[in-house]
Amino acid sequence: MTSNSNIPGGLHATSERLPGPYAMIISGGALALAGVMLLVNLHLQVNSFPATLETPQPPITHQLHEHMVEVDWNDISGADRYQLQLWYPSGWIDLPDNDMGIDVDYDGSRAVVRKQSPGALINTFRVKALGCGRASDWSDYGRKADAGSATQDRDSLASTAPLLAESPHEAIWSGILTTGTSGEVAGGYGYSRAASVGMLSPGAFMLDRHEYQIVHASQATDAFVLELQHTNGSAPQFTLAVHDANGSNPRELSTCNSVRIKTENGDRYLWLDSEVSWAAGAHSAMSISLANGHKHAVAGRVLRPVRPLTATFERVPKQHSGSEFSLLVRFSHPIAAAADSLRTGSLHVSAGTVTSVQQLAGQRDLWQVNITPDSNRSVRVGLRSAPACEMPGAICTHHQIRLANEPEAVVYGPPITARFIDGPEAHQGESQFPVRIQLSEPLLSTSQSLSRHLLSTSGARLTEVRRVDGRSDLWELVVAPESAVPVEIKLNLDLDCGSSALSCLDDLIRIAEPRELTIPPAVIHLTFDDGPNPAYTPQILDILAWHGARATFFVTGESATLYPDLIARIISEGHTLANHTWDHVALDTLSTEEFEDTVLRTQRVLGEHATACIRPPYYRADSETYARADEMGFRVIMGNVRPMDWTRPGAQVIADRIIGGAAHQAVVVLHDGGGDRSQTVEGLRMALAHLRSQNFSFEPVCS
Structure with missing residues (x-):
């Protein structure tokens, strides 16, 4: 039978809309006066609780440390608490279990489980939801999550610490x-x-x-x-x-x-x-x-709500000089721990020793800590609390509220200087090469930390970082260039420590000054004599353009006068012009006046695009030739790779000779005029195709 009451304001109270215990209260009559007036005035939604509780998903555990795990599961609608069980060799046991020395802190749909003594593993759990005298089925069992998905930050324990010292029955x-x-x-x-x-x-x-x-x-x-x-x-x-x-x-x-x-x-x-x-x-x-259907609160008991106990480090020096330094620890509430307990059981220091701990002005929430470094290394200071207030090393208030966070601070050691040594003058494309870093003192770091947090590259990738002869002050990098661009290696001093000092690993941040090493790609200088020539110079320019190569053309004044369009194209495509005399005359046979005439006449034809470089025709130059060129402000450019293409030995021979002489700063002497240069054209095409695959760069020798 359904009982309806038409209530002003549009609300209707029925036993059908309020299942469970509400139907029993309302059926047979209208709502009591107070309930009716409240519903009418508020026009608000009346909630009912689920008739059954859904079974939780299998829980997932995350290892916090050797004797502590965090257990997580999905929240169940209508549940006001949960019961956790642990699989032990003897079977499933309810948690907590004082006889087994296993404690648990519940926090909604997760819990922190602590084992107070060594024994069987605590990594297999199941859970059920409870609420209003109802219980779900037990979940399937769940185990430890994969390491990759179970990362924990240092605030995990703080986030699961209870804010009240209560049990479900209090x-x-x-x-x-x-x-x-x-x-x-x-x-x-x-x-x-x-x-x-x-x-x-x-x-x-x-x-x-x-x-x-x-x-x-x-x-x-x-x-x-x-x-x-x-x-x-x-x-x-x-x-x-x-x-x-x-x-x-x-x-x-x-x-x-x-x-x-x-x-x-x-x-x-x-x-x-x-x-x-x-x-x-x-x-x-x-x-x-928080009633569970069996026990209720004891009337009249006053349990004052409290904030969690937290700690922070203050007045932390940025660096130490190797001598004793001090910092402050401030707690959110006065603590019950003694100075000796903090010094020996709660403060954890790496690369240093806690020499003393004392209250400031009698305040039990503010303590001064004095630390003496063991060496020049950075000193890391951490505050830890035992998992229970009755255990040694615990940090708790007088009301048994345990420290909820684990702060850390780093005081960096004196600066470390670094420099690059033994790097190549240039890199040759795809070939890997080593570079070494010399430090002023040993760096206590790993190869992985060094490559991930300190070193950065552009135009290349690091394939390996290793100690030289096991030393920590001398490191070798193996670098693989990615293309024919300069390789840059930097010591990145802008380390972002974020909110955690742990991200600034070891002593990397102590490196005092930025260091950068730029290694250019190996450069080959192509040069062409005796042009320009309308038959061969355009073909050579096409090949150079195809491979993105730039060269220097040593032209004669006569040819430049005859073919100004070729001169203009050479300039427009990024190449440079140099002097090869007016009419290809041997300079060592000329008087001073004749020398100056043939050189300056050619310079005037080339105009503003002429460079201060000269190459003697026939490769004939004596000491007087060098002296006269120097007096006129010219640099004599010869070459160290001479394929002898003017003898027409064959295109393949020319290509092999170019490739065989390829090296950083090599100057290759070729010809685009003065005879049949078809073999030169084809040999150049084959040689550049090969050298470009090795990421050589081609730039003018004169600019």
Whole structure:
């Protein structure tokens, strides 16, 4: 049978819309006056809880350290807590298990499991969801996640630390309410923060990192009303214990038997047919517990909500000089630990020793730590707490709240200088080459850290980083060029430590000055004599353009005068012009006046595009030739690779001779005029195809 009440404002209360315990409360009559008025006034959604609980997915575990794991599973709608089981050689056991020395901190849909003594592995778990007297089936068992997906940062433990020292059976909040009365509390007695009716102390508590504020509690006709404001999307199930004004006759009101109405900032709960005897100005005890259907909160117990205990390092020196230095540790609350306990059990220092720990001005939340470095190495300081307050090395407050984070700080050692040594003058394309880095003192780092955090390259890739003869102050890099571009190797001093000092590994950041090494590609200088020639110069220019090569043309003045269009093309395509006399005369046979005439006449024809380079015809030059050229401001350019193409030995021979002489700064002497140069053209084509594949660069010898 369905009972309907037409309620002004468009809401209809039916036993069909409120399944479970709500149907029993509402069936047979309309809502009690307080519930009706509240629903009408608020026009809000009435929530119901799931009839069954879904089975969780298999949990995943992440190793925090040897005796501690984090267990994660999916959140289940309608669950207010979970039960975890561990597979042990004897079978499944419920957690926590004091006999086995295994403790657990639950935090929503995850938990931190601690084993206080060595023994069997803690890596296989299953979980079930609980809520309002219902339980899901056990999940399938889950094990440790793969290493690649189980990375943990140093704040993992802090994020799972409980914010309250509570168990599922204890009160998470207790308060004393002084009742008031007004129209705001629907004709009854109670407390309303918005209307300044009554008093409640304390009026808020923390749970699962969310703050809950009690903004309304009142007893109206046949209904008790409680309103919570919070930022959590889904408030947990709980039991509210309410006493009469004389402290007797407690009522235990479970949210499983309430009508819950979502408000803009939280939840409002109605317990129908519940009545508490309150009077204006009277005092009453109230408490909230995370009820599990078996035990409820103990009325009158006051458990004050607390913030987590955290620590930070302050006044940390940027560098040390090798002598003693100090820093401060500030705790968010005074701690119960003694100085000796901090020095010997909680402070962990690498490359140094804690010499003393002392309170500052008697404050137990501010401590000075003095440290003496062991060497010039960077000193790393960390604060650790044992997993339980009763264990040695634990950092806790007097209320047994354990340190929730593990701060770290790094004080870097004196600067290290570095320089590149034994690098090649140029690189030859695809061939790998070594470069060494010399440091002023040994660098305690790994090859992987060095390549990942300190070294950067462009135009090449690092194929290997290794110590030389096992030394830590001399490192060798193996570099593989990627193309015919300059290779740049940098010591990157802009290390980004981020929020964690661990990302600045070892002593890399101590390197004092930036260092950069540029290794150009091997350059070959192609030169062409006796042109320009209308038959062969255009073909040579086409080949050079195809391979992106630039060259120097040693032209005669006569030919330049005859073929100005070829001169213009040579210039426009990025090549340079040099002097080969006016009419290809042997310079060592000329007088001073004749020498100057043949050279300067050619320079005037070439005009502004002429370079201050000259090559003596027939390759004939004596000491006087060099002296006269020098007096005139010219540089005599000969060559160290002479394929003898003017003898016409065959295109393949010419190509082989060019390739055989290829080296950094090689000057190749070829001809584009003065006879049949068809073999030169073909030999050049074959040689450049091969040399370009080796990433040689081709640039003019004169500019």
